[in-house]
Structure formats: C-alpha cells, structure tokens
Amino acid sequence: MLAIFWLIDTVVGIYIFMLIASAILSWLVAFNVINTSNRFVYMVGDFLYRVTEPALRPIRRVMPDLGGIDLSPIVLILVLQFANMLIQTDVRMALLGY
Secondary structure (H helix, E strand, O other): OHHHHHHHHHHHHHHHHHHHHHHHHHHHHHOOOOOOOOHHHHHHHHHHHHHHHHHHHHHHHHOOOOOOOOOHHHHHHHHHHHHHHHHHHHHHHHHHOO
16 A cells, blocks of 8 residues: 555656756746757657646636746645645554554
C-alpha cells in the first residue's frame, strides 16, 4: 500500500517539475531568449503545453485577468501540494491506527 502512495507522491512531484519547466520556457520564449523555430525547443514546449494546459485551463477561467501575469501555475502547485500532504497525512493516520 505504501508503494502506491510513494508512486502518487512521485508523479505529483514530476508534474510540479513540468509546471515549473513550462512556466520558465514560456518566459524564455516571451523574452526571445530562445526561439520556437528550433525544432527541439518547439517539441519540448508543445509537450509541456499539452501536459500542463488541461489542468491550468480551469484555473485560468476562474482567476481574474492580471494583465501579463499568469498565477495559475502557482495556484495549481499549491493545490497539488495540499492534496499530496492530505493524502500523506491520511495514510500515516490510517497506518498508525488513529
């Protein structure tokens, strides 16, 4: 049973890493540090967009428009961390018999 929760924790950690990578890549593209005409950069950006956008889209619909600032990755990271901590706490309580 602990292996399942370890797997969930690892997947959440990898997804958070992808959210951060997607945000950093979007900044680099916006400031013309890297160019999406490079095939590798385009493929990485497209992959990160396809992986993160389904989770970010509902948050963006609810959040107010702040101009050029997108806080939805931060909100999603906080929600994922909260859910991960909630799962871990419940598992510890169940295993200890409380």
